[in-house]
Amino acid sequence: MQTPVGLLSREERARRIERATRGLYRWYVDRSQAKRAWRVDSSFDWRAIRTDHDPDILRLIEGYFAVEQYVPDYTAKGVLLLRESYGRSQFQIRWGAEEAKHADLWRNALLFAGRWSPDRVEQYAADLRSASWELPWDDPVHIVFYTVFQELATKLNYANLARLAAGSTPETARHHDPVLLAICRTIVADEAAHYAFYLDLARILLTYTPVEALEALEDVMREFAMPAQAIVPNWPEIQEAILRTGVYGPRTFFLDVLQVALGQLGVESRRALRDGIRRLRLVPDEDGNLRHTIAAEVLDVPQLDRDVRRALDRIRQHEEETGLALVDPTLPEPGPLHALIAEPPVKDLVAPNRP
Numbered sequence: 536m537q538t539p540v541g542l543l544s545r546e547e548r549a550r551r552i553e554r555a556t557r558g559l560y561r562w563y564v565d566r567s568q569a570k571r572a573w574r575v576d577s578s579f580d581w582r583a584i585r586t587d588h589d590p591d592i593l594r595l596i597e598g599y600f601a602v603e604q605y606v607p608d609y610t611a612k613g614v615l616l617l618r619e620s621y622g623r624s625q626f627q628i629r630w631g632a633e634e635a636k637h638a639d640l641w642r643n644a645l646l647f648a649g650r651w652s653p654d655r656v657e658q659y660a661a662d663l664r665s666a667s668w669e670l671p672w673d674d675p676v677h678i679v680f681y682t683v684f685q686e687l688a689t690k691l692n693y694a695n696l697a698r699l700a701a702g703s704t705p706e707t708a709r710h711h712d713p714v715l716l717a718i719c720r721t722i723v724a725d726e727a728a729h730y731a732f733y734l735d736l737a738r739i740l741l742t743y744t745p746v747e748a749l750e751a752l753e754d755v756m757r758e759f760a761m762p763a764q765a766i767v768p769n770w771p772e773i774q775e776a777i778l779r780t781g782v783y784g785p786r787t788f789f790l791d792v793l794q795v796a797l798g799q800l801g802v803e804s805r806r807a808l809r810d811g812i813r814r815l816r817l818v819p820d821e822d823g824n825l826r827h828t829i830a831a832e833v834l835d836v837p838q839l840d841r842d843v844r845r846a847l848d849r850i851r852q853h854e855e856e857t858g859l860a861l862v863d864p865t866l867p868e869p870g871p872l873h874a875l876i877a878e879p880p881v882k883d884l885v886a887p888n889r890p
């Protein structure tokens with residue numbers, strides 16, 4: 536008999552979040568090494584990339600190079616914030632290594648496609664790096680939700696540039712470039728994997744700490760902006776190219792980022808979340824019971840439950856295939872999430888999971 540999530544002690548929930556994060560991280564690394572071990576210099580036919588792209592396409596390449604340039608900040612500041620969590624901090628390092636490859640890739644693209652001189656690349660990189668990026672939030676929970684939106688938005692940018700480089704419609708034919716297409720598709724696969732990791736992590740937080748997680752989600756949604764725009768010196772020109780080519784914009788953000796991510800997190804709409812949060816904030820902290828009831832009403836609990844179990848199954852399968860299950864198995868599945876509703880206040884209970 537498994538204890539319903541609503542009855543687990545705070546410590547037990549934290550332990551399960553940490554364990555699931557570690558399991559996800561180990562699964563992620565294993566898979567990324569097996570499926571996405573591409574090489575910046577050798578995996579693409581750099582000499583064959585077009586050198587006559589129109590200025591907007593070159594501006595996009597410049598912009599992506601610029602944003603990926605802050606990888607030392609993205610990685611280091613996250614690692615320091617997350618250092619106490621094995622799974623989160625190790626993942627952060629791995630994620631940073633993948634983002635660093637993107638920066639290298641766009642560097643090559645500027646040199647080969649943009650015909651930038653090495654001096655010009657160095658000068659631009661130095662200008663960019665004279666400012667440093669700061670974490671948009673200073674706690675690990677907000678960072679998860681921020682990164683969910685950021686990774687999905689990044690993936691869409693690259694997927695839309697891929698669509699232009701594919702050149703398969705009359706409107707995009709003039710951008711046709713198989714090398715640029717291969718580059719974009721490769722990065723899209725990485726960004727999709729990053730998004731999937733953070734999405735699972737966010738779902739795990741929503742499962743074990745729904746009130747805190749929903750509050751963080753709402754905070755992040757209210758203030759979301761893509762990283763580094765404020766510190767890239769020529770962002771206005773880059774932004775114009777982004778809007779002109781249609782690779783990203785406010786409409787894409789609302790329809791393809793916000794709504795899609797919310798749906799995948801089991802939150803019906805922005806409005807449902809906002810209303811739920813307003814009600815949550817009217818209830819004093821002591822009444823854990825009522826707060827959890829409201830949280831469960833905002834979430835599509837059966838969907839969340841299904842998605843979290845799917846992630847845990849994936850981890851478990853990895854552990855069984857590799858033998859890790861013998862020495863370090865994941866924790867049991869969460870008990871019924873429905874028990875978030877109408878259970879006694881969490882803070883009064885210390886109920887470790889019973890086998």
Ligand SMILES: [Fe+2]
Binds near residue numbers: 603633634
């Ligand atoms: Fe990236």
Ligand SMILES: [Fe+2]
Binds near residue numbers: 686726
């Ligand atoms: Fe990414």
